[in-house]
Amino acid sequence: MRWMIILSLVFSVSGRAAAEDAVSADPIEDPEVLGSMPEPDSAMYDYLKARRLKCTSEWFELASPVELTINGRAYTYSGPALKAKKPDPDGVVTLGVLGAVKDYSQDARGALDKFLKRFAKEKVDALVLVGDIAATEFELTQVLLRCAKTKLPVLAVIGNSESRAAFNRAILAALKVAPNVINFNIVRQVELGGATLVSLPGYRDKRFVHQTSGCLYKDRDLKALGRMVEKAPAPVVLVSHGPPAGRGKHALDYAVEAGNVGDVGLGGLIKKKEIPFGLFSHILEAGGQAVDDQDRRVKPGKWVNRLYINSGSANPLVWQLNSGKISCGMAAVFRIKGDQANHTFIRLPCGK
Numbered sequence: 001m002r003w004m005i006i007l008s009l010v011f012s013v014s015g016r017a018a019a020e021d022a023v024s025a026d027p028i029e030d031p032e033v034l035g036s037m038p039e040p041d042s043a044m045y046d047y048l049k050a051r052r053l054k055c056t057s058e059w060f061e062l063a064s065p066v067e068l069t070i071n072g073r074a075y076t077y078s079g080p081a082l083k084a085k086k087p088d089p090d091g092v093v094t095l096g097v098l099g100a101v102k103d104y105s106q107d108a109r110g111a112l113d114k115f116l117k118r119f120a121k122e123k124v125d126a127l128v129l130v131g132d133i134a135a136t137e138f139e140l141t142q143v144l145l146r147c148a149k150t151k152l153p154v155l156a157v158i159g160n161s162e163s164r165a166a167f168n169r170a171i172l173a174a175l176k177v178a179p180n181v182i183n184f185n186i187v188r189q190v191e192l193g194g195a196t197l198v199s200l201p202g203y204r205d206k207r208f209v210h211q212t213s214g215c216l217y218k219d220r221d222l223k224a225l226g227r228m229v230e231k232a233p234a235p236v237v238l239v240s241h242g243p244p245a246g247r248g249k250h251a252l253d254y255a256v257e258a259g260n261v262g263d264v265g266l267g268g269l270i271k272k273k274e275i276p277f278g279l280f281s282h283i284l285e286a287g288g289q290a291v292d293d294q295d296r297r298v299k300p301g302k303w304v305n306r307l308y309i310n311s312g313s314a315n316p317l318v319w320q321l322n323s324g325k326i327s328c329g330m331a332a333v334f335r336i337k338g339d340q341a342n343h344t345f346i347r348l349p350c351g352k
Contacts, residue, residue, distance in 0.1 A: 027176075040179065043062060047079050051186050054164065055158065055202055056217075057188075060079055061080065073086070082187055088192060094125050094333060095127075095334040096119035096152075096331065096333060097309070097332040098112075098115060098314045099130040099241075099311035099314060102133075103136075104142040104146075108314075110316070111329040116149075119333070126155060128157075129144075130157060131159020131242075133156060148174060152180065154178075154181045154182060155190060156184055157239055160210060163211040185202075195236075196236050197237045222269050230273065236275050237277040240280055243263070253283050254285070255286070256322070276339065276341070279332075280308065287313060289322070290308070292304055292308075300342070301343075303337070303340040307334075307342070311332040312327055312345075314330065315329060316348060328348050328350035330346060330348065
């Protein structure tokens with residue numbers, strides 16, 4: 001009996017030590033420690049956990065919406081929607097946009113830190129990760145947690161390279177220590193007190209969905225998106241990894257040797273529902289392009305009533321752009337004021 005008591009004490013002490021080690025360890029450096037942390041007592045966590053195998057979800061609201069605070073701002077959360085309770089403090093909704101981060105390598109971390117530092121100077125209100133965040137679950141978690149250190153809402157939507165199960169697990173893991181991470185696949189509408197962001201998760205072409213458990217959206221998803229846009233407070237900002245169909249070499253969807261490869265259905269929906277603004281990525285050579293609803297180029301800083309951008313890749317991998325420039329990592333700042341928007345691209349210098 002005495003040995004049983006001693007063993008029980010040893011296991012109890014070692015269990016506490018393991019828990020303390022998990023708390024003290026940095027989950028950005030080792031996301032595995034999150035597995036031993038308790039699940040948060042959170043309506044959003046429970047809602048997402050129940051849908052952890054899905055690419056998106058039916059519009060199913062909580063019986064009783066809950067209030068939460070992110071970075072000092074009060075929000076109401078209803079399940080599929082997150083709504084700021086007050087208008088944007090300065091009247092301009094400013095978004096930091098990151099497309100195709102791709103991994104959490106040393107070079108990618110350095111680039112990410114530079115973008116986040118610039119976003120802080122621009123006083124962005126939220127971060128938007130437009131798909132292809134990372135291919136592995138651990139690196140997904142690391143990118144999310146690094147962005148979450150800003151304390152801003154981090155809106156993450158899946159692209160064509162992630163597994164939906166890994167993506168959702170990464171979100172749930174991050175939520176244990178970062179309640180400002182938003183699964184923008186399931187939480188489809190985020191109102192920021194001056195603009196409403198709506199998401200279309202995944203990609204339209206099965207040939208380019210790299211994981212067998214990836215997210216492929218279909219016509220019914222476009223129809224559901226249209227119904228959501230009709231009810232969303234204006235102005236609406238559409239966020240999707242893949243761009244709509246465009247025209248010409250300066251369009252958001254122009255791919256080398258393939259031409260304009262964007263989604264015709266998505267382009268038709270944008271026109272039909274008169275969605276004024278959009279954030280896209282995926283076609284990396286089209287990164288750094290900004291157009292209006294007639295596919296005319298829009299200069300940085302110019303306020304316009306229709307604006308759609310391809311944020312390119314935040315990864316510092318060298319990439320030849322359609323513009324003739326070389327990209328070594330880029331991101332965007334997107335601003336909405338009333339019924340107009342403008343943009344600025346942030347380009348990292350290429351090394352020697």
